[in-house]
Amino acid sequence: MTLALPTTLLRARSVIEPALYAAVDRLDPQSRDLARYHLECGGKAVRPALALLSGRAVGADETLAVPGAVAVELVHNFSLVHDDLMDGDVERRHRPTVWALHGAAAAILCGDAMLALATQVLLDVGTLDAIEAARQLAAATQELIRGQHADLDFEGRRYVGVDECLAMAAGKTGALLACSAAVGAVLAGAPRATVRALSTYGAELGLAFQLVDDLLGIWGDSATTGKPVGSDLRARKKSLPVAFALAEGGPASAELMRWLATAGPDSDADIARAANLVEAAGGRAWAAEEATRRLALAESAIAGADLDPDVVDELVSLGRFVVARES
Amino acid sequence: MTLALPTTLLRARSVIEPALYAAVDRLDPQSRDLARYHLECGGKAVRPALALLSGRAVGADETLAVPGAVAVELVHNFSLVHDDLMDGDVERRHRPTVWALHGAAAAILCGDAMLALATQVLLDVGTLDAIEAARQLAAATQELIRGQHADLDFEGRRYVGVDECLAMAAGKTGALLACSAAVGAVLAGAPRATVRALSTYGAELGLAFQLVDDLLGIWGDSATTGKPVGSDLRARKKSLPVAFALAEGGPASAELMRWLATAGPDSDADIARAANLVEAAGGRAWAAEEATRRLALAESAIAGADLDPDVVDELVSLGRFVVARES
Numbered sequence: 001m002t003l004a005l006p007t008t009l010l011r012a013r014s015v016i017e018p019a020l021y022a023a024v025d026r027l028d029p030q031s032r033d034l035a036r037y038h039l040e041c042g043g044k045a046v047r048p049a050l051a052l053l054s055g056r057a058v059g060a061d062e063t064l065a066v067p068g069a070v071a072v073e074l075v076h077n078f079s080l081v082h083d084d085l086m087d088g089d090v091e092r093r094h095r096p097t098v099w100a101l102h103g104a105a106a107a108i109l110c111g112d113a114m115l116a117l118a119t120q121v122l123l124d125v126g127t128l129d130a131i132e133a134a135r136q137l138a139a140a141t142q143e144l145i146r147g148q149h150a151d152l153d154f155e156g157r158r159y160v161g162v163d164e165c166l167a168m169a170a171g172k173t174g175a176l177l178a179c180s181a182a183v184g185a186v187l188a189g190a191p192r193a194t195v196r197a198l199s200t201y202g203a204e205l206g207l208a209f210q211l212v213d214d215l216l217g218i219w220g221d222s223a224t225t226g227k228p229v230g231s232d233l234r235a236r237k238k239s240l241p242v243a244f245a246l247a248e249g250g251p252a253s254a255e256l257m258r259w260l261a262t263a264g265p266d267s268d269a270d271i272a273r274a275a276n277l278v279e280a281a282g283g284r285a286w287a288a289e290e291a292t293r294r295l296a297l298a299e300s301a302i303a304g305a306d307l308d309p310d311v312v313d314e315l316v317s318l319g320r321f322v323v324a325r326e327s
Numbered sequence: 328m329t330l331a332l333p334t335t336l337l338r339a340r341s342v343i344e345p346a347l348y349a350a351v352d353r354l355d356p357q358s359r360d361l362a363r364y365h366l367e368c369g370g371k372a373v374r375p376a377l378a379l380l381s382g383r384a385v386g387a388d389e390t391l392a393v394p395g396a397v398a399v400e401l402v403h404n405f406s407l408v409h410d411d412l413m414d415g416d417v418e419r420r421h422r423p424t425v426w427a428l429h430g431a432a433a434a435i436l437c438g439d440a441m442l443a444l445a446t447q448v449l450l451d452v453g454t455l456d457a458i459e460a461a462r463q464l465a466a467a468t469q470e471l472i473r474g475q476h477a478d479l480d481f482e483g484r485r486y487v488g489v490d491e492c493l494a495m496a497a498g499k500t501g502a503l504l505a506c507s508a509a510v511g512a513v514l515a516g517a518p519r520a521t522v523r524a525l526s527t528y529g530a531e532l533g534l535a536f537q538l539v540d541d542l543l544g545i546w547g548d549s550a551t552t553g554k555p556v557g558s559d560l561r562a563r564k565k566s567l568p569v570a571f572a573l574a575e576g577g578p579a580s581a582e583l584m585r586w587l588a589t590a591g592p593d594s595d596a597d598i599a600r601a602a603n604l605v606e607a608a609g610g611r612a613w614a615a616e617e618a619t620r621r622l623a624l625a626e627s628a629i630a631g632a633d634l635d636p637d638v639v640d641e642l643v644s645l646g647r648f649v650v651a652r653e654s
Binding site: 082106115138 | 353355358405412431432433435436438439444446447450451458461462465466469472473480
């Protein structure tokens with residue numbers, strides 16, 4: 001079933017949308033229209049929500065974190081627009097992707113424009129804290145690129161280890177969530193240890209999130225994911241459950257490795273059998289447990305920090321919602 | 328004939344190369360290797376040279392401008408890597424382009440990484456002047472994207488006016504040259520009027536440069552341009568000489584418009600005839616005169632500014648070299 005979005009996410013969306021669209025309106029008309037089209041497909045606003053909470057968690061006024069929330073959302077969407085093109089994905093949330101509708105060149109430029117805009121939004125704040133935020137966001141962007149490079153590299157390989165797969169996910173998903181969960185505190189000039197605790201929360205939540213996303217990529221229904229059933233398997237994606245299953249080494253593991261070397265096209269039965277092999281080799285159970293473990297690590301990072309306890313509760317609820325998506 | 332590179336350019340290259348490669352070495356291994364491959368094809372370093380001169384022009388030590396020089400060169404090369412992919416160009420300076428050698432996804436990521444790195448290089452300086460430089464660079468990047476959007480849009484059109492073609496070139500070429508010619512002065516905290524004079528120098532030089540580039544795209548020989556002869560015509564590119572010729576309205580203009588609507592493939596004789604039509608409609612002479620006029624505007628902008636006269640001479644020589652490429 002699909003869970004209703006919690007108040008924190010709905011609220012984050014409504015708080016940042018005016019600033020987000022005001023920023024996008026600064027773009028050239030074509031990038032602006034494409035960015036608007038892409039943004040209107042409406043993500044869950046997890047990153048802006050984390051950004052806003054991280055400001056409030058250190059006692060700052062919520063408005064202080066808004067440029068940070070807008071900037072992380074822009075970087076997230078820059079990466080989605082470029083990734084959809086690189087991965088050849090023609091649909092996102094039941095609508096054609098930007099490149100599928102407007103061509104590769106327009107999608108490249110729209111992504112480039114959103115990336116540059118994220119920096120502009122932070123630098124326009126003009127404080128030294130905002131510069132630190134912009135530096136951390138640029139570093140997270142490089143991690144994101146590193147992760148996507150690794151992800152693409154995995155496609156051409158027969159075997160991917162669990163550790164390198166986790167490192168890929170830490171780059172592709174963890175780094176920007178870590179930045180999101182800390183950016184409000186950075187903008188508020190919070191002490192380094194506090195920023196680090198929030199950042200760890202985001203990084204571990206990011207891994208939990210990716211593990212759940214990978215589970216949904218194999219076992220999620222199309223209504224929840226907005227993608228065809230089993231699309232990750234069809235693409236021979238070495239996602240985390242698959243990496244675990246390949247390392248397990250038993251008969252299901254060996255059969256899975258043989259199947260991954262085939263080229264398709266695959267019937268629905270082929271995909272269902274591949275999913276069963278991942279499950280038989282322990283990939284499904286491991287990923288679910290690892291997601292729970294990472295979430296616990298995330299929660300313990302902020303439990304001991306000097307943060308507003310009410311806001312810590314909100315962060316914990318948000319994290320649990322994100323990881324419970326599959327249930 | 329190909330002119331020997333002047334000392335200013337050779338010197339700029341040697342001054343910034345250590346810092347440029349040190350920056351690139353911070354990237355993930357794949358982006359780093361691709362960026363190195365791309366940079367080793369060796370541009371003329373016009374932008375870094377302008378950046379270094381702009382610092383010295385306001386009396387600053389040359390080292391102060393180095394991060395600015397590196398940042399503009401990174402943004403320039405980010406745009407080349409992405410543009411080569413968007414334009415489908417398989418060769419640059421007689422070597423395969425990044426996407427042609429490593430695929431579209433790797434080229435997109437490599438460009439993204441260089442764009443984010445440019446911001447990092449400036450923010451790492453840590454001064455308020457560097458933040459202003461980063462803001463101006465991000466604004467120039469948006470202009471560059473706007474220009475490339477317009478350029479691609481022109482491809483699908485039968486007619487492009489001279490004014491909109493100049494506006495496109497101001498974005499695609501002028502904005503980053505304007506930023507390059509001012510960034511050293513910005514980093515040195517020079518007064519606003521001085522920065523504006525240098526920026527105007529770069530913007531007008533950029534248009535002169537683009538006019539000459541467009542002339543070379545039609546009449547340049549392959550040894551100078553590193554591209555097949557007449558490649559802009561083959562691509563039905565509405566470059567500045569073509570836009571002027573289309574607006575001229577005489578018989579050659581009309582025939583050119585009809586030819587541009589054909590789809591090819593073109594023989595060498597077809598390309599030669601199209602070039603003759605552009606020339607007969609006045610496109611060649613206009614572009615050459617307009618380049619001269621823009622160069623004069625550039626020079627007059629810095630002639631009256633509060634700048635070191637020796638460095639102004641170097642800027643003028645550099646500009647004249649750039650515009651004399653074709654002779």
